[in-house]
Amino acid sequence: MTGDLLVRDVRPVPLDPDDPPGGVVDVRIRGGVVAEVGPGLAAAGEPTWAAAGRWVVPGLWDAHVHAEQWVRSTTWLPMAGTASAADACARVAQAVTRRVDQQSHLAHADPVPALIGFGHRLAIWPSRPQVADLDAASGRTPVVLIAGDVHSGWLNSAALSALGLGHRRGVLAEQEWFDVFPRIGELPGADPTASDWRNAARRLAARGVTGIVDFELGAAWRAWPARTAVGWDAVRVRAAVYPDALDDVIAAGWRTGDRLDDSGLVTMGPLKVISDGSMGTRTAWCCDPYAPSPLDAVPGEGWAGAANVGEDELARLLGRAHAAGLGAAVHAIGDRANRAALDAFAATGAQGSVEHAQLLCTDDIDRFAALGVTASVQPLHLPDDRDAAEAVWPGRTGRMYPFRSLLDAGARLAFGSDAPVARPDPWAAMAAAVRRSDDARGPWHPEQCVSWREALAASVDGVRLTPGAPGDLAVLDSAPGPTVGVVATVCAGRLTHTTEGPTA
Template sequence: MDPHSILLRNASLPSRPGLHDVALCAGRIAAIRPAQGTAPGRGTDEVHNLDGRFVLPGLWDNHVHFTQWVIRQQRLDLTGSGSAADVLALVAAAVPAGTAGQTLVGFGFRDALWPDAPTRAALDSVSGTTPVVLISADLHCLWVNTAAARALGIAGADGGLVREAECFRTLEKLEDPDAISFEAYRRAADAAARRGVVGIVDFENADNLQLWPERVRHGVDALRVEVSVWPDRLADAVGLGVKTGDVLDERGLITMGPLKVIVDGSLNTRTAWCWDPYPGLPAGRKHSCGQNTVPVQELRTLMAAARNAGIGAAIHAIGDRANTAVLDTFEELGMTGVIEHAQLVQEKDFARFRELGLAASVQPEHAMDDRDVADMFWPGRTGRAFALASLHRAGVPLRLGSDAPVAPLDPWFALASAVSRSRDSREPWHPEQCVPAVVALAASARGRSGVQVGEVADLAVTEADPLTATGEKLRTMPVSATLLGGRFTWRDF
């Protein structure tokens, strides 16, 4: 059988004048030539007239917790809450009065700026015997009631709050990927494809090497997925002999990615590991400068084991002290890799990313979510917070992502925040850290800022030029089609 061919007629290409015909064959871009109007595409299986729509590289979300994103829709939505009282009202309305039932799980609270404190007693008062687990928007903190602490064996709750390691252990108890239907995963993947997404890097702490190929076999095939392995599954991955870049499924959609290690906490939970203390922490709160959640010596051992097995490293570092420690470890081991988040970086450390051959995987939408929290808890340092332009000027390759469900799995949000540092009509926050649209697009498309002959036909078709659109127009960019290896995963024309 001849390879399937598609001709995209009358396409606009960012930064190129005129209209073009883009020919695809066997999953690759076979030719790009001046448009031939409506001349028939002889020998072509499909011909589509784009009427001037823009063809650009398909987009990647380089940091996703996919199962968490899928099940977010099943959880009590706390994202609009502005206080502990707001959350308690939502819980009270969701808990059947006077009855015990299944665990109620909520998601999305951000307590850093609340005027009142979350307490276990207050949550008990509205939930009774129903176990309640409320997950913070940054996934680093839980607010739990007494019934949940007993049912799930949660230890060390500080007035009802559970942070970092105990939080992650509890999240694993709440998650059962086998209990989520393949249809739910397929809907989430298809929704991402409708926004021009062709691939994700999945940092879910799960048996991704087995789960994702199985999902593809059951029709979850709208995305390429690079899967990670966490420390507790590293030995298994090494035993299987898989290396970063290895293909894990028959269709070539799933590849082995990096080791993921979390070495500090988060800004909203005030556990990101910093050189300076957090102002105004509650009395008795430990770790005034944040937490080093994986000791540096342990990190070094894990990264060395991954390096020796041919597995790359993607290390979570948010605070400036965490970033320095991770940079030091990469340097000591002679490894290249990725630092995830890099939210607060010392001025002298920006150049070290480039010198060590490291990429920065960053989430620009977090800067919009956290700007007020950063102003309060990182005073005098926000000029080097979420510092995309500083990283870019230093020659550091950027990779944009969402950290979904922390922010929506929609690369256009990241693009908009990267180029404008603004949302909801607010004044730009540290506009000197904006990056040009061409930089943001490349950081969302695995380094591709345009389409070239010979490349895999992972493409997005948009109604407007992303290189000239304003930040707000980027945020709502209409996507007319997405192609994965020359196969339409979404089309609306």
């Protein structure tokens, strides 16, 4: 799935501080790789596409996606904005009622299609949700409500039974939930089709995305070759592995960067370790206690979250991955978890990223650059977390999403979405990093704002349009900004999206 293409008359967007203003050039891609960049390149028999002086950037990457759940999420019931468990149950009851006519053909013994909801925020609810309340709202319809941070799930009895789980009173959280989350596809009507996958790739290409890092739970690295075989052909994928399958990857001899399929679009990604929880479930591991709340996993004062993986075990996993040629991606939300992640990178010499890096101790910011560890961050979480953070981490929010401080310290930022937690729209993510607001309020901690150039540089996987680079481009209708549109996308030398006519 590589091609030859000559893109004529494009204006490269400057990505580095010392880059001169962009002049108009041609870009020749041969065999999926940039071969030449310069003005007036002579055609050599390859297809051409005329950009008419528009701006061009390297293909965009989303550095943090849960691909299968994102594809599924296009059919999920939106639960964002619910203020309580009762509010959520009312929304579920309405959705179940709307389905009655659609399911009138089902016999009583037929499986009822599951209702999946997504987006509620436990941190702002006044009390913990109960299974019995969801049962009363849903009847025999299996219901799974996935929290907006994806660190907990609220299942009714029908869903618990369908998945072979025992009775329980409340939500599933952290590892117990992560064990169940990949199995949602076992519920009736929940699994995406081949057409769903193809359409998802097209939606990404329409935003200029040419690559994602997939952190789907389960064996995503095994599943991806079949997806490219049935039509996922517009976006590159790095597929991660979790500790439960690390032995399998090592036994197979896979190293980060190795090709996993015939198309060449799918490669082996890093080892992913979820070292702590999330702010929304009040399980992120922090140096200081949360503000007291009835939602605390351990009621009373002094609750500061907890590690999902002990520090010694985290270092062991990173060391083992490093020795086997695998990079590492460590989920760390709380400041204590981020410190432990950096300690593990320092102790093992492993290379990779801290995923989220949401709350940092000031003393740890310089360590990212010193260790060569990427801060893989999700700017769209920033406006989503703004109000909840002030409630659960009062006095600490100046150390949340410290993009400016990380850049000034020499760290590498990589932007992603954590889809389906946030939509996989790199332009919206860049705008959130630049504005630090998505409503009429001013910037949240404006001292941490970044420029559009810096935001774009954090969205292109470190690539520059030079010979030898991947043949991935996004052609824009204007200089990067809040209203930019993508006119064309090229992945591996193939035109995967265009709003204009066919290739000449």
